[in-house]
Amino acid sequence: MESQDLRKAGLKVTLPRLKVLEILETADHRHLSAEDVYKAMLEMGEEIGLATVYRVLTQFEGAGLVSRLSIEGGHAVFELEDGSHHDHLLCVRCHRIEEFVDEVIEQRQQVIAAEKGFEMTDHSLYIYGVCKHCQKEK
Amino acid sequence: MESQDLRKAGLKVTLPRLKVLEILETADHRHLSAEDVYKAMLEMGEEIGLATVYRVLTQFEGAGLVSRLSIEGGHAVFELEDGSHHDHLLCVRCHRIEEFVDEVIEQRQQVIAAEKGFEMTDHSLYIYGVCKHCQKEK
């Protein structure tokens, strides 16, 4: 089933690629760094090189299978692409990531870009804060 | 005048720090990477180490004198803090950076954070696109 996605993207169906897909699909949180994927692979008892994880994730991104978040402070985070555009809320304490869509913001961005004479190609919006859980803890 | 700002921040008034401030104030664009500041210093005939530039900019950030933008794809960019919050439009071709404020977006973010149970501490919004100038060029 996933093999088709890989083939469609012009990628050979290899074990590392299938396993990375599997991890992205079954992990308990939707947002994983390359390192997270790498560790999950090892825990799963699968041999893989970190370089391969990065390569595969980048290829998946190119193929539209995953998207890459560029979060403040360093390392990239990947999520399975589900076709729905959304932005992110990040907990500054526990690093939990939640998703949201807001049509008002989407549209205002278009207006602002137009006002400034920009042809908008993309945007990135992150709201940082303390999540419900972490608020309780103190 | 700037010396006061440094003292207030608990920082000794040193030549490197004064010069970095001067560069931030007089540069032709408001948004400079550490490397940009470093080069400007050298062109100005001032000796400085790159490590010092990074240190000083980070301290200035801590003191609220500058803010750090975390743009997609690598290196940080700094701008003099003028008290006014704003977001950024970035040209994907020439890397020009423009600023904007939008009250509608600001407020929607508050609403969204509240809906998700987050205590919002900060946010980062970047709109990417092709600027007016670069549209003409092709």
Added chain:
DNA sequence: GTGTAAATGAGAAGGATTTTCATTTATATT
């Protein structure tokens, strides 16, 4: 089955930033 181009793993290399540490400097104290 076999050839070939693509994929892999290990380690080296890369870029941005931070750290270490010996030396210098600003400022508080004589």
Added chain:
DNA sequence: AATATAAATGAAAATCCTTCTCATTTACAC
């Protein structure tokens, strides 16, 4: 003004994340 001392500096090494190189392995078309 001289001095003590804590902070600041510069250079180089170290770190972090990511990409590249290259020799070896593998998927897949014939």
